[in-house]
Amino acid sequence: MQSKASKFGKFYLIFIFLLLYIPIAYLIIYSFSKGTTMANFHGFTLKHYQDLFADKRMLAIFLNTILIALLSSLISTIIGTIGAFAVHNARKRHTKQTLLSLNSILLVSPDVIIGASFLIFFTSLSVPLGFWSVLLSHIAFEIPIVLLMVLPRLNEMSPSLINAALDLGATPSQILSQIIIPYIQPGIIAGFFMAITYSLDDFAVTFFVTGNGFTTLSVEIYSRARQGIDLEINALSGIMFIFSLILVLVYYFIESHNVSKGRKKNRLEAVE
Amino acid sequence: MNKGTKAIFMTPYILWLGLFVIAPVGLIFYYSFFNVQGQFTLDNYRNFFASGTYLAMTANSVLYAFLITLIALLISYPMAYYISKLKHRDLWILLVILPTWINLLLKAYAFIGLLSRDGLVNNLSQFFGLGVHHMLFTNASFILVAAYIQIPFMILPIYNSLVDINGSFIRASHDLGATTYQTFTKIILPLTKPGIQSGVQIVFIPSLSLFMLSRLIGGNKIITLGTAVEEHFLTTMNWGMGSTIGVVLIISMVIVMLLTNTKKKKRGQLNAK
Numbered sequence: 001m002q003s004k005a006s007k008f009g010k011f012y013l014i015f016i017f018l019l020l021y022i023p024i025a026y027l028i029i030y031s032f033s034k035g036t037t038m039a040n041f042h043g044f045t046l047k048h049y050q051d052l053f054a055d056k057r058m059l060a061i062f063l064n065t066i067l068i069a070l071l072s073s074l075i076s077t078i079i080g081t082i083g084a085f086a087v088h089n090a091r092k093r094h095t096k097q098t099l100l101s102l103n104s105i106l107l108v109s110p111d112v113i114i115g116a117s118f119l120i121f122f123t124s125l126s127v128p129l130g131f132w133s134v135l136l137s138h139i140a141f142e143i144p145i146v147l148l149m150v151l152p153r154l155n156e157m158s159p160s161l162i163n164a165a166l167d168l169g170a171t172p173s174q175i176l177s178q179i180i181i182p183y184i185q186p187g188i189i190a191g192f193f194m195a196i197t198y199s200l201d202d203f204a205v206t207f208f209v210t211g212n213g214f215t216t217l218s219v220e221i222y223s224r225a226r227q228g229i230d231l232e233i234n235a236l237s238g239i240m241f242i243f244s245l246i247l248v249l250v251y252y253f254i255e256s257h258n259v260s261k262g263r264k265k266n267r268l269e270a271v272e
Numbered sequence: 273m274n275k276g277t278k279a280i281f282m283t284p285y286i287l288w289l290g291l292f293v294i295a296p297v298g299l300i301f302y303y304s305f306f307n308v309q310g311q312f313t314l315d316n317y318r319n320f321f322a323s324g325t326y327l328a329m330t331a332n333s334v335l336y337a338f339l340i341t342l343i344a345l346l347i348s349y350p351m352a353y354y355i356s357k358l359k360h361r362d363l364w365i366l367l368v369i370l371p372t373w374i375n376l377l378l379k380a381y382a383f384i385g386l387l388s389r390d391g392l393v394n395n396l397s398q399f400f401g402l403g404v405h406h407m408l409f410t411n412a413s414f415i416l417v418a419a420y421i422q423i424p425f426m427i428l429p430i431y432n433s434l435v436d437i438n439g440s441f442i443r444a445s446h447d448l449g450a451t452t453y454q455t456f457t458k459i460i461l462p463l464t465k466p467g468i469q470s471g472v473q474i475v476f477i478p479s480l481s482l483f484m485l486s487r488l489i490g491g492n493k494i495i496t497l498g499t500a501v502e503e504h505f506l507t508t509m510n511w512g513m514g515s516t517i518g519v520v521l522i523i524s525m526v527i528v529m530l531l532t533n534t535k536k537k538k539r540g541q542l543n544a545k
C-alpha cells in the first residue's frame with residue numbers, strides 16, 4: 001500500500017512540477033519563434049534577441065534595474081544588519097517584541113499599500129519621483145528581510161565567544177570585525193541575496209513611486225504586456241531566466257559552503 | 273562601546289523605522305480624512321460604507337483571496353508532503369523556489385499567451401474535443417493565475433514544518449499501531465499547522481491586492497480593493513478615497529494576522545522546551 005501511495009506521490013509531483021514550469025518554458029520557447037504571437041510555433045529564429053539587444057531604451061532600463069537592485073541591496077544590507085544588532089541588544093523583552101513587530105510591517109503589508117503610502121510620503125516631502133524615490137523605496141522594503149536573515153545568526157552566537165575575546169584584551173572594534181561579523185556573515189550574504197530578489201521582483205511599489213521619466217524592467221513589461229503580445233518580452237524573459245538561474249546557483253554555492261545544515265534550518269524558520 | 277557611539281550606530285535603522293514604516297502608515301490614515309479639495313471630512317468613510325460598490329468590492333476581494341489561498345493550499349500540501357519524503361529533497365525544494373525568482377509580470381504575461389484563443393490551453397482543449405473557450409479576461413483565470421503564482425510561497429512554510437517533525441514521533445505512532453491515515457491526521461497534520469498558518473498568511477494578504485494581475489488577466493475590471501487603490505491614486509487622483517480603501521485593507525490585514533497568529537505562541541513554547 002505504501003509503494004502505491006508513493007507512486008501516486010511521484011505522479012503528483014511530476015504533474016505539479018510540469019504545471020509550475022510550463023508557463024516559463026512556454027515563454028522561452030516562443031522567444032525563438034518566427035511568428036509574432038505566442039501561438040503556433042513558426043520556426044526557429046534569434047531575431048527577437050537581436051531586436052532586444054538593439055533596443056537602446058530596453059538596455060538602459062535593464063541597467064537601471066540592475067543598478068537599483070545592487071545599490072538598494074547593499075545599503076539595505078548595512079542598515080538591516082544594524083537593525084539586527086538593535087533588536088538583539090534590546091534589553092527589555094517588550095522593546096524587542098515592539099521592534100520585531102515594527103520590522104515586519106513592511107514585510108506583510110500588501111504591495112499596493114506600501115506603494116501608495118510611499119507615494120504620499122515622497123510627495124509630501126516633495127522628493128521628485130524617479131531614480132531616488134525608487135531607490136529609497138527599494139531600500140525601505142528590503143531592510144526587514146535582511147534583518148530577519150541576520151538576527152538568527154546573532155542570536156545563536158554564544159556570549160562566551162565575546163567574553164573570551166574581551167578577556168584576551170580585544171577592543172570593541174576588534175570584536176566586531178574579527179568575531180561578530182565573520183560569525184554572522186552567512187546571514188548577511190543571505191540577506192543581501194534576498195534583497196536583490198525582492199528588488200528585481202518588485203513591480204507594485206516601483207509602479208507607484210516611479211513617476212514619468214524613470215522605468216524598471218517590471219514596469220516596462222507591464223506597460224508592454226497591457227498592449228498585447230510582443231515577442232521581444234519573451235526574449236527578455238529568456239535572458240532573465242538565465243540570470244535568475246545564475247543568481248540561484250551562486251547563492252546555493254555560497255550557502256552550501258558557508259552554512260552547516262542545522263543552522264540553515266534555523267534560518268528558514270526565521271523566514272517563516 | 274559607550275552609549276553615545278551606540279546611538280549614532282543605530283541611527284540609520286531608527287531613521288528607517290520612523291520615516292519608512294511609521295510615517296507612511298500614519299500618512300495613509302491622515303489622508304483618508306481628506307477629500308479631493310483638501311478639506312477635512314469623513315465623507316470617504318461614509319462613501320465606502322454607504323455605497324454598495326465598495327462593500328461588494330470588499331466582499332469580492334476577500335472571496336477571491338480566500339479562493340486563491342484555498343486552491344494554493346490544496347495543491348501545495350500534498351506537494352510539500354511528497355517532496356519532504358524524497359531523497360534529494362533540498363534540490364527539489366530549490367526547484368520549487370526557482371520560479372519565484374522569475375519576475376511576477378513575466379509569469380502573468382506567459383498566461384496571456386497560454387490562455388489566449390490560439391494558446392496552448394485552448395489547443396489542448398480542442399485536441400480533447402472540448403472546444404475553444406474564451407478564458408482570458410475572466411475572473412476564473414484571474415484566480416487560477418494568482419494561485420499559480422502563490423503556490424511556491426505556500427509550499428515553503430509547509431515543507432519547513434514537515435521537515436522539522438521529529439521522525440521518532442512517526443515511528444512511535446506506527447509502533448503503537450496507528451494506520452498511515454491516523455498518523456497523518458493525529459500527528460503530521462497538527463504538527464504542520466504552524467506551517468499552514470504562515471503559508472495562509474503569506475498568500476492571503478498579497479492576494480487581497482494583486483492589482484496588476486486583475487489588470488492583465490482579469491480584464492481591466494476593477495474587482496478588488498487593490499485595483500481600486502491603484503485607480504484612485506494613479507488615475508483619478510482621489511488620494512483621500514484611495515487612502516480610505518487602503519485603511520480598510522490594512523485593517524483586514526491585521527485581522528488576518530490576528531486570526532492566523534493565535535497558535536504561534538504555543539509553538540514558541542514548544543521550541544523553548
